[in-house]
Amino acid sequence: QVRLVQSGAEERKPGASVTVSCKTSGYSFTFYFIHWVRQAPGQGLEWMAVINPSDGRATYSQKFQDRLTVTADTSTSTVFLAMSTLRPDDTGVYFCAKVGGIVVEPPAIGSLDSWGQGTQVTVSS
Amino acid sequence: SYELTQPPSVSVSPGQTARITCSGDALSKKYASWYQRRSGQAPVMVIFDDKKRPSGIPERFSGSSSGTMATLTISGAQAADEGDYFCYSTDISGYQGVFGGGTKLTVL
Numbered sequence A: 001q002v003r004l005v006q007s008g009a010e011e012r013k014p015g016a017s018v019t020v021s022c023k024t025s026g027y028s029f030t031f032y033f034i035h036w037v038r039q040a041p042g043q044g045l046e047w048m049a050v051i052n053p054s055d056g057r058a059t060y061s062q063k064f065q066d067r068l069t070v071t072a073d074t075s076t077s078t079v080f081l082a083m084s085t086l087r088p089d090d091t092g093v094y095f096c097a098k099v100g101g102i103v104v105e106p107p108a109i110g111s112l113d114s115w116g117q118g119t120q121v122t123v124s125s
Numbered sequence B: 001s002y003e004l005t006q007p008p009s010v011s012v013s014p015g016q017t018a019r020i021t022c023s024g025d026a027l028s029k030k031y032a033s034w035y036q037r038r039s040g041q042a043p044v045m046v047i048f049d050d051k052k053r054p055s056g057i058p059e060r061f062s063g064s065s066s067g068t069m070a071t072l073t074i075s076g077a078q079a080a081d082e083g084d085y086f087c088y089s090t091d092i093s094g095y096q097g098v099f100g101g102g103t104k105l106t107v108l
Helices: none
Strands: A003-006 A010-012 A018-025 A033-039 A044-053 A055-058 A069-074 A078-084 A092-099 A113-117 A119-123 B009-012 B018-023 B035-038 B043-048 B061-066 B069-074 B082-090 B098-099 B103-108
Touching: A003 A092, A003 A113, A010 B098, A018 A092, A018 A119, A044 A069, A044 B082, A044 B098, A055 A069, A069 B035, A092 B035, A113 B043, B009 B018, B018 B082, B043 B061, B043 B103, B061 B082
Parallel strands: A010 A119, B009 B103
Antiparallel strands: A003 A018, A018 A078, A033 A044, A033 A092, A044 A055, A069 A078, A092 A113, A092 A119, B018 B069, B035 B043, B035 B082, B061 B069, B082 B098, B082 B103
16 A cells, blocks of 8 residues: 655754655556645645656745755655754654545646655754 | 635434635635644645545545535535545646645534
8 A cells, every 4th residue: 555654853953954754655666746734833734845756846836935845755655844944843754645646737736635744853952 | 925724514314415725816726625624643645636536435435626625525424524624736837736625524
């Protein structure tokens, strides 16, 4: 079955960087886009980025495009989210999610049919 | 930036019908999907492509869309349906994803 398993909780100080991984299995990795979504405490879901694992092209939310890098490793079927210059309001749970349909453009369309378990990122001095 | 608007909360009695709306200018041209999130759990997709129900989701969940508004309907709501519900879609270009602010469903 489809599985998305994320790396464990991270704690960072303001100004630092963090990388979260999302290891996938149970489907053809290069056929389905992967999205990243986060939820800050008391807030709603927030769309961050999407990547096409077949060619590594990522599209970012305008809010994060200066601090975010999303990459894909086809040899391990893993997607990575790297965020720099962390701030306390980056604290939250970060999710990866697989699109429900075969790769299509434009990249953000589609529905998110399988999700990782979430990774808690805490930014505090 | 593009926004999707949801009511902050909806409350119904058990067995009643709950309706959660999601409004956005691009919804007349872009599909919406809906997600349930219970505390401490990953979101679960309950409706995709406006009105399609994934396998394993109870039939009491349905979706519709008209003009610039998408609606999630839970017919005969149960206590197990309590949680936060989010709609998802994109701006008109399809390059920027966006979630609605979320609706807390209470069944009591």
